[in-house]
Amino acid sequence: MAEEKKLTTRAEDFAEWYNEVVQRAELADYAPVRGSMVIRPWGYGIWENMQRALDAMLKDTGHENAYFPLLIPMSFIEKEKKHVEGFAPELAVVTQAGGKPLEEPYAIRPTSETIIYAMYAKWVQSYRDLPILLNQWANVMRWELRTKLFLRTTEFLWQEGHTAHATAAEAEAEAVMILGVYRKFVEEWIAMPPLTGVKSDNEKFAGAVRSHSIEALMQDNKALQAGTSHFLGQNFAKQFELKFQSEGGQEEYAWNTSWGVSTRLVGGMVMTHGDDAGLVVPPKIAPVQVVIVPILGGDDEAAVRAKCDEVAARLKAAGVRVKLDARDNVTAGAKYYEWERKGVPFRVEIGPKDLAKGSVALVRRLTPEGEKRKAFVPEAEAIATLPTRLDAFQKELLEAARKRREASSVRGVQSIDELAKALDEGAGFVFTGWSGDPAVEAEVKERTKATLRAIVDEEFRSPAAPSKCVSGKGASIAEVAWARAY
């Protein structure tokens, strides 16, 4: 069977390994639409778990969901100058509908600031109508030339939050608060520990005053922008006449934020935790946390099946997402291989010998160094301890990813030569001083292919602040992290 062909290893070719894992773990498949993909049930189940977790966090912080149109009149997108510059080259355009050419073409939303703020302008009269704190889960389209499953596809799924506030300070606080929600979400649920910081003007969102970002590090030491939160100032409010009467009676423009994370996070999960056997899914977002595989074929087959049913029911009652793989026409070995490739955290094997001993074989998808991968555990103990074993597994993934990130970070770099050398030697994030000059970004990119990922937030700064710009020219005004990136 084609399926039995070994995966390319990460060391051989990380990009090829990624593509194979995504397809062979049945996360996604290529679609017959340029740059588009089909998200298959295993991938969609992971995305649903991410959605549910983040949606609850956004509701807990006062946001409500709504839904705005897919199509945006071209004239709307053209209103905000920077915005149209950023997005026009990537638009998919509807020019015909209902059998006729349209008078004004529509763009399929690449993001929804324009149409959403046009609606807010209709709804807001007074400061009493503010803030507006809305989010939508939606599909968006950006006609990218080079695409890659989950990481960059012409169509993708995301959430986009859009808020309107009476003051700049309130909007800025919202953008920062959401960045914190994103960080907590990806750390706690995806076990992906990002840096946080602010984008340079060069890298910020088209139309934003300031873009905050969470930047995760993949196993190939490339960075992945995993979520962004933008303070938009009054840029859109002025173009869409989003005005309100203040408490003092003046007419003022509102202040906006927008923020989003996307199905790209599924790709980030693959590249953070996967290994040469395939996917590793963090338990909190795994559609199946424990798979039970019966060892069939002996005289005790009925008893083995009954025991598997019982263990499955007890695990389910304990709140574990459990799957009993009782298929007849697939060998136990093939099942092991399949569920490992799909990254299920724990496997329970139950056969006639286990019945006799009252135990089960418990197999961990990943094992901390020095521990055995497979353990024979009394049945009751296995059931009782699996929830805490799953928690421990989740924490270990986060800890391992954090250690990897730190181990590959290089600090105190003083020149572009040194920066290039560090990257060539496999560094992840390289921290340097920066003068704020965009020419330095251009030079670094030209020489190293790395980009300025973020002006890092305080927590991630080096103990001694760098005094000089990495270019050698001028003083540093901020410590920044560079990396090659997806």
Added chain:
Amino acid sequence: MAEEKKLTTRAEDFAEWYNEVVQRAELADYAPVRGSMVIRPWGYGIWENMQRALDAMLKDTGHENAYFPLLIPMSFIEKEKKHVEGFAPELAVVTQAGGKPLEEPYAIRPTSETIIYAMYAKWVQSYRDLPILLNQWANVMRWELRTKLFLRTTEFLWQEGHTAHATAAEAEAEAVMILGVYRKFVEEWIAMPPLTGVKSDNEKFAGAVRSHSIEALMQDNKALQAGTSHFLGQNFAKQFELKFQSEGGQEEYAWNTSWGVSTRLVGGMVMTHGDDAGLVVPPKIAPVQVVIVPILGGDDEAAVRAKCDEVAARLKAAGVRVKLDARDNVTAGAKYYEWERKGVPFRVEIGPKDLAKGSVALVRRLTPEGEKRKAFVPEAEAIATLPTRLDAFQKELLEAARKRREASSVRGVQSIDELAKALDEGAGFVFTGWSGDPAVEAEVKERTKATLRAIVDEEFRSPAAPSKCVSGKGASIAEVAWARAY
């Protein structure tokens, strides 16, 4: 304030009443895109509750979610002859992307049979790969000329299930099973009791062998097609080469079903339960089931607020979706009016007098005849009984809707004259015999504006089967229900 203008009543102008309720209850608003709408948080919250309930029912019956592309190559849609005839006039077409004209245009999906079965063809080799039981929650687009908020919009949200089976019998059973899920879902959650039946060839889905439907009756006695489940035979399988090797080793085409319900259900809810004060939302799908309004302004304001917080916390702990409306700048009367318009099932009023008596005022959005709308109830009793009061409210809505449907049904009608008369006198569903001749449908529609809603399933048939066709020509082969419809 404009908001204080009284609603048009249902008796004055049902269509106008509907539009006003949808907008003034903030379910939705018109968008600056032809025939499109914005679903506002109150409307989206109701849709989310519907989604969550139906999604669980679909998962319980073995279905998984996935996501397929928004864009469909035009050549795919053109493959199934009936399908393209049905959908071509309503397509929105992308002809440019990434700044260039496309070689082959894409349609925005009006429904996804074509692209989904093209993918299934890639995934299925053997009978072991069947059945495939997938569902997706997605936006679709049909460029309709006459639009109406929720009921018919160019873009709408829905779920579409698509399954592939090894035998016709299995696929037919799936289509019928799903119809049962839909019926249970709309009855139990939306308190909307539909008829079930099969569509005539004239009314069936473009590309289906047989379309099953649930048909609900609105308060203006017009029918609403609330969900459909289609047995597609091998029509799409043959066009998309969806083949498998059978257990006997032959190559065979798979058998498909597809089925969907949409945001149209929100409109159905409005027209089933609303009254002249606005919306009435069934408790099981209400984003807020109980609103607490403090009577502020007296000396005891702090104590009133504290009591409201306490009652809210206790109701929340009892599993009730509760909202405390503690706004300062809105009078209690204006709050009553607003939450009634939004259809919240119960209101709790707490003021200084209530504090002294240890009671609260409990106000029901709708009251069974002979009961008081407002009751003063000891606080502990109110908290303890609200969950069961909500259940009773839900059941009463369903019962009232069922009685209304039955009261307006007319059976035993023998001629088109009689059918026209019944409809003019305000009948809802009119049951007659039918010969199976599509010319009769055309004649009835011409004379009465009614359409054949369904060849009704056994449960809904009259005790004595009609022997003759309503046209007077020929014997009846099936009892059918006619109605004017949305």
